[in-house]
Amino acid sequence: MVAPLIASLAELGAARRLVVKVGSSLLVERGEPRKAWLAKLVSELAGLRQAGCEVIVVSSGAIALGAARLGLKRGGRASLSEAQAAASVGQVELARLWSESLGAHDLVAAQMLVTLDDLEDRRRYLNAAATFEKLLEEGAVPVVNENDSVATEEIRFGDNDRLAARVAQAAGAQGVLLLSDVDGLYDRDPREAGATLIETVDGVTPEILAMASATSSSGLGSGGMAAKLEAARIAERAGIALAIANGTVDAPLSRAFAQGIGTLFLPQRGGSARQAWLGGRLAPVGVLTVDAGCAEALANGASLLAAGITEVNGDFRRGDLVSVHSANGDRLAQGLVEYSAEECHAIIGLKQDRQGDKLGYAPRAAVIHRDHLVYL
Ligand SMILES: Nc1ncnc2c1ncn2[C@@H]1O[C@H](COP(=O)(O)OP(=O)(O)O)[C@@H](O)[C@H]1O
Numbered sequence: 186m187v188a189p190l191i192a193s194l195a196e197l198g199a200a201r202r203l204v205v206k207v208g209s210s211l212l213v214e215r216g217e218p219r220k221a222w223l224a225k226l227v228s229e230l231a232g233l234r235q236a237g238c239e240v241i242v243v244s245s246g247a248i249a250l251g252a253a254r255l256g257l258k259r260g261g262r263a264s265l266s267e268a269q270a271a272a273s274v275g276q277v278e279l280a281r282l283w284s285e286s287l288g289a290h291d292l293v294a295a296q297m298l299v300t301l302d303d304l305e306d307r308r309r310y311l312n313a314a315a316t317f318e319k320l321l322e323e324g325a326v327p328v329v330n331e332n333d334s335v336a337t338e339e340i341r342f343g344d345n346d347r348l349a350a351r352v353a354q355a356a357g358a359q360g361v362l363l364l365s366d367v368d369g370l371y372d373r374d375p376r377e378a379g380a381t382l383i384e385t386v387d388g389v390t391p392e393i394l395a396m397a398s399a400t401s402s403s404g405l406g407s408g409g410m411a412a413k414l415e416a417a418r419i420a421e422r423a424g425i426a427l428a429i430a431n432g433t434v435d436a437p438l439s440r441a442f443a444q445g446i447g448t449l450f451l452p453q454r455g456g457s458a459r460q461a462w463l464g465g466r467l468a469p470v471g472v473l474t475v476d477a478g479c480a481e482a483l484a485n486g487a488s489l490l491a492a493g494i495t496e497v498n499g500d501f502r503r504g505d506l507v508s509v510h511s512a513n514g515d516r517l518a519q520g521l522v523e524y525s526a527e528e529c530h531a532i533i534g535l536k537q538d539r540q541g542d543k544l545g546y547a548p549r550a551a552v553i554h555r556d557h558l559v560y561l
C-alpha cells in the first residue's frame with residue numbers, strides 16, 4: 186500500500202522519519218553557540234524520538250563558529266578559501282555541541298559530512314542512503330552538514346536547505362522541517378509592509394518563486410528564502426512534505442506542529458525513486474534548447490529527439506546530466522544524455538533517418554530517453 190502523503194503541519198510532526206534543519210542564525214550569535222537555545226530544541230527532538238519519529242538533523246553553523254575562532258571578517262564568507270578554513274575549525278565545535286546536547290538525553294550523535302557530489306552520483310547516493318538507514322536502525326541521530334572544507338565553488342550546495350531536501354530523499358524521510366528566523370514564506374520580503382504569511386503551498390510555481398529574495402537576513406546564512414524554495418521543489422517532486430517554521434521562539438517544534446504556525450509545501454505524487462533522485466540533481470553540465478513542439482511533447486511524457494533541439498551548449502559526455510530549456514530560457518526538464526556534446530551538435534534538428542550519416546553509426550532511439558528524463 187502507498188503511504189498517504191502528509192497534508193498538514195500536525196501530520197508532519199507525526200512523520201515516521203523527519204529531517205530537521207537548523208540555520209546558522211539560530212545556532213550562532215556573535216560567534217558563540219546558543220547553547221541554551223540548542224538544549225531546548227534538543228529536548229523537543231528527544232520528545233519526537235520518544236513518540237517514535239526517527240530524527241535526522243541538518244545543522245549549519247560551522248563557518249560562523251570557525252570564523253569567530255579564526256577572527257575572520259564577514260563571518261568567514263569573504264572568499265571560498267576562508268569559508269573552507271572556517272568550516273574545518275567550526276565543524277569540530279559544532280559536532281561537539283550536538284554530541285553533548287543529544288547526549289544529555291541519552292541520544293548518540295552521528296556526524297555525516299557530505300558534498301554535493303556524494304548525492305549527485307547514483308552509487309554514492311545509495312551508499313549514503315545505506316549509512317542513514319543503518320544509523321537510524323542503531324538508534325543514533327545523524328547530524329549532517331556539507332563538507333565545506335573540500336567543496337569547490339562549482340560542486341557545492343552552499344546552503345543547507347537544498348542539502349536537507351536531498352538528505353531527506355536519500356534517507357527515505359517523509360518530511361523536512363526548515364527552522365529559520367521567520368514564521369515561513371511571506372508573499373513578499375517580510376521586511377516590507379503588508380507582507381502576509383502563506384500557510385500552504387500546493388506546487389512551487391514561478392509566482393511562488395518570485396516572492397523570495399536570495400538575501401539572508403542575518404548575514405550569517407546563505408541563500409535566503411530562495412534556497413528554501415529550491416529545497417521545497419526538490420522535496421515536493423520526491424513526494425516529501427517540507428515546512429518552514431520559526432526557530433527563534435521558545436518551543437519551535439510544538440509551535441509548528443501543534444499550533445500549525447509555518448508554511449507547509451505539499452508533496453506531489455511523483456515517479457519512481459530513481460526519477461525523484463534524477464529530478465533533485467543540482468549540477469547539469471550542459472543545456473539543450475528545444476522548440477515549442479518538442480517542449481509540448483516533453484510535457485506529455487515523450488523522449489527528447491534531436492529533431493526538436495535548436496541549440497546545444499556545454500561540454501558533456503554520454504551519460505552526463507543536462508538541462509532542457511525552452512526557447513525563452515525556462516528550465517523544462519533534465520535528464521541523462523545519450524550522446525556527447527559533439528555528437529549532439531552533429532545531429533541537432535535532424536530526424537532519426539538522417540542522423541546515421543552524420544554519426545557514422547546507427548542512431549540511438551533518443552537524445553534523452555524518457556526513462557532518464559524528468560519534466561520539471
Ligand atoms: N518572501 C519571503 N518570505 C520569508 N522570508 C523572506 C522572503 N524573502 C526574503 N526573506 C528573508 O529570508 C530570510 C531567511 O533566510 P536565511 O537568513 O538564509 O535563513 P537561515 O539562516 O535560517 O537559513 C528571512 O529572515 C527573510 O528576511
Ligand SMILES: N[C@@H](CCC(=O)OP(=O)(O)O)C(=O)O
Nearest residue numbers: 208209245246247248406407
Ligand atoms: N555548511 C555551512 C552552512 C551553509 C549555510 O549557510 O546554511 P544556512 O545558515 O542554513 O543558510 C556551515 O556549516 O556553516
